[in-house]
Amino acid sequence: MPLQSVMPATAGKRLATAASRTGKLAVGKGPTAAGARVEAERVERERAQAALDGLAAHTVALRAAQGAALTECFASVPDPRDPRGIRHRLPVVLILCVAAVLSGESSVVAVAEWAGHAPQELLAAVGARRDRLLPGRYVAPSAPSVVRLLAALTAKVLARQVGAWLAGRDRAEGPARAARRATAKAQAGSGSRPAVAVDGKALRGARGADGQVPYLLAAATLWGARSRLGP
Numbered sequence: 001m002p003l004q005s006v007m008p009a010t011a012g013k014r015l016a017t018a019a020s021r022t023g024k025l026a027v028g029k030g031p032t033a034a035g036a037r038v039e040a041e042r043v044e045r046e047r048a049q050a051a052l053d054g055l056a057a058h059t060v061a062l063r064a065a066q067g068a069a070l071t072e073c074f075a076s077v078p079d080p081r082d083p084r085g086i087r088h089r090l091p092v093v094l095i096l097c098v099a100a101v102l103s104g105e106s107s108v109v110a111v112a113e114w115a116g117h118a119p120q121e122l123l124a125a126v127g128a129r130r131d132r133l134l135p136g137r138y139v140a141p142s143a144p145s146v147v148r149l150l151a152a153l154t155a156k157v158l159a160r161q162v163g164a165w166l167a168g169r170d171r172a173e174g175p176a177r178a179a180r181r182a183t184a185k186a187q188a189g190s191g192s193r194p195a196v197a198v199d200g201k202a203l204r205g206a207r208g209a210d211g212q213v214p215y216l217l218a219a220a221t222l223w224g225a226r227s228r229l230g231p
Contacts, residue, residue, distance in 0.1 A: 044151040047152075048112075048151040049107070052101075063102060076165055077158060081149065087141075099118070099122060120138055
């Protein structure tokens with residue numbers, strides 16, 4: 001005997017209504033979940049871009065620091081990741097980001113792609129981890145990994161740590177730096193003036209208490225540049 005024939009009419013209607021509602025929920029769940037995922041990815045990219053902008057504002061000053069100096073600089077930045085899941089050290093990823101910015105990249109997507117395809121020579125120089133399967137090869141961080149790490153970093157903390165390291169480096173090299181400036185000024189002649197290289201970045205997606213977008217500014221001086229006013 002068919003099951004429908006032994007079921008009360010009201011019970012059948014209730015089951016049909018429940019099935020209809022379940023179907024509607026199932027259909028609506030997919031787009032809602034997809035929309036939430038897209039929104040989460042957008043927020044992640046904005047946070048990553050803000051951290052990158054904070055780092056990029058210091059590239060003028062960081063260009064003078066090389067090798068172990070950059071590693072020392074980024075070693076002071078707190079790593080927000082779980083230590084048990086770290087595959088690429090924080091200084092390695094940030095040095096690759098600096099190299100990408102100095103190569104002309106500005107968006108977080110382009111920087112992440114550049115870092116993910118960094119040449120082997122650069123990966124070896126910055127201390128990237130070795131490939132276990134291919135001897136003599138080094139592993140670059142994937143583009144999604146770079147974006148996730150930058151998003152996890154706080155732009156303000158990153159800028160503060162890098163700025164503090166640069167300021168401390170200037171204080172430590174005070175006498176030697178003053179001597180180099182005096183020598184450069186003497187060699188350039190009396191008509192020389194200090195050139196000032198200035199770079200700044202707006203922190204995308206960030207707002208201050210007054211609703212304004214905060215800016216990070218960095219400057220570096222260089223003796224020996226000649227300049228004049230007028231035509």
